[in-house]
Amino acid sequence: MVEFLQSSVGIIHKNHAESITLFIKESIDEEVKDTDTSKPCRRKRLTFCVEGNISVGKSTFLQRIANETIELRDLVEIVPEPVAKWQDIGPDHFNILDAFYAEPQRYAYTFQNYVFVTRVMQERESSSGIKPLRLMERSVFSDRMVFVRAVHEAKWMNEMEISIYDSWFDPVVSSLPGLVPDGFIYLRASPDTCHKRMMVRKRSEEGGVSLDYLQGLHEKHESWLLPSKGQGSGLLSVSQLPIHMEGSLHPEIRDRVFFLEGDHMHSSIQKVPALILDCENDIDFNKDIEAKRQH
Template identity: 90%
Template sequence: DLVEIVPEPVAKWQDIGPDHFNILDAFYAEPHRYAYTFQNYVFVTRVMQERESSGGIKPLRLMERSVFSDRMVFVRAVHEANWMNEMEISIYDSWFDPVVSSLPGLIPDGFIYLRASPDTCHKRMMLRKRAEEGGVTLDYLQGLHEKHESWLLPSKGGGTGVLSVSQLPTHLEGSLPPAIRDRVFYLEGDHMHSSIQKVPALVLDCEPDIDFNKDIEAKRQYAQQVAEFFQFVKKKKEAPSEQTSTDKNRINPQIMLPHKGGLWVPDGRNPFSGSAMNLNFRRAMSSYLST
């Protein structure tokens, strides 16, 4: 009752415009043609989804993936596969950073990594039977897995991952419940977006095949770990000493974004005296965790 589950906006990807264009299917069919267009639209729909879900009364939003999952995993994958060229990746990055920095609702308070092997993910994907995914290969999933690992679970010894993890400060580590104490890390690194430096990540083992409709005890254990992580993130967020310069910089966004009827600014200011639609993002934000 305390958690609002926000799944990926797949339906929006499958039905665009009056012609009901399925860009998810087009991407898998012609990745060279549609990789940039698809990733661009994925970002737009995540912004729309954040706006639509942020006004709920529940204190916790659990969103399936985030814009950082897109940038650190999926955009890297299509770029390395040469489906997105250097010009397109430069364009993507040119708007990604300023938009994310101007929209605090896109920045999770914590990440939850549902960790499973590529083989297991492939089997579950086949069982899901989503029509567009019929041609997705195990090799493609292997690449996505490696990028998730290098982002969310690289070697604590300073391995070759894009990012690194560090142990929590003593005063925070002591506040972690024993059940998740060895599963929570800080994300950090030179390649990390400044908005999520030192954001905690919980790693959950999702390799076993569990029917949560039948295995009530397993369901309870997973739910307890997520609940304990949420309480830890909430406590960390409320601690005055944990406020960073990044948090303070979010107060005055300096970007205008297109919107039906005109332009809007994330803090609600109307840049013109015309009929531009305004949104006010200076409201109390619910805690947001991303998987």
Template identity: 45%
Template sequence: MLHLLQKDPRLQRVMEVLEEPAHELWKNVSGTGLDMLHASYEDPSRYSYLFQSYVFITRFLLHNSPARRSKPAVLVTERSVSTDRIVFLEALLEQGFLDEPEAEAYETWYNAVVRALPNILADSFIYLRASPSVCYERLKRRAGSEEARVGLDYLQLLHRKHEDWFVQRTSAIAGHGDKGGGSLRVIDNLRIPSGVQGRQVLVVDCNLNLNLAEKSPERDALVDQIVEFLLSQLSQSALGLNLELAQLLINSESHGEGHL
């Protein structure tokens, strides 16, 4: 999906995409060959806090890298620090892979960083929504090394966390239903960590089994939903938008979430 958006002529002059640095940074820390993603799957009780902390750092460094030459009107990221805090930290706590001191430490420095650097938070979100069973079938077809450890129960947990965030804690925006199965919502529940209340969310139905490598009316409709949302956000605020493409579809490079 990210690659399709990058190729769309409506977005090429206004958008930059930041993909997760799984291969470059998480699976080869500082060029040492250390695979921190694998370690977090191999021994989550030992490495979950370390990995989530490292994920935050690498997202921050990528977001603020001086090597980024462009100053796009729209910056699309493949998940964000908000996902790390609201979905993965909460999921790890529920699984017992983080203890309370680790969670409190994460919460303390996370809140301090986002208060000091609010531009690291997304202004809007795109939720590519699929059921856990659909995600699981797609995962089995990909069969990555880390994915071999991912079970349906874990996907159900992630799905519940995303639904709680993007559906249960939001209000539908009247008149903005989408014929392609998407809907526009706004985050309004104060139990969400500060900084994301009031953000708009485009919820897109991705249960349909599409081959995104092949052009089709269904694929075009899916892309159009997202492009129109991005352009609408651009029209609301001409500069400096950060949007998170939040995907519930699983691959080994994304620590639990990934591409269609």
């Protein structure tokens, strides 16, 4: 190889040719090592995105259930929503979350644009973790399927702005497969319950969020994550489970797992499963250990 590089490629100095040859040899050795089927392969790391309305209890679920449960602590990496990044931007410490709630028509596109950027940054920062399960608070898909739809319908984002958003959303998501989760966990509660919890936590930026706004977000979560919602009885019809999964789901969650499908669904999350958890009741997980175990 050294002789070939010098005579045919034009690498004059022998030490340069030797360095290139060594690099090629090490690269090939590494590839052969990675494809060696005699060695056990590393299991794929799973990513679940925890979805739900404002104040439904996502932070409580992530902290009380996943982060403070001894059995899960070494298995689960928690990736909270990057709210702090939205509240403190640049040397002048701009709060784009506050600006959006104060003047939604002016800042809706700017805010949703920055939300997407921070989610991409967050995914890259957490992608090298070693724990087998990564739980991320919300996703770029809830941004598009719920919040961008909401601001567009409220006419806070005009047709040109939503067209610009979509023009880069699809190719970026397609080029970054780490943004596509292995499953969704939908924390489900009524808008009234979410509104009461929001009043209790009193995040300063959310002072102007109305019950009507939460109702709209709830309906968009439902149409996205429960496209086959039943009529009348309030029961939910489960999408047909793929044959290979029929026996793999625990009996306690089998009737709570849905598969996302439909023309309105982004192609990358078609058939991705979603687990639905009822979060209507207020539970003190520090005291109710049995409820915590069940969740």
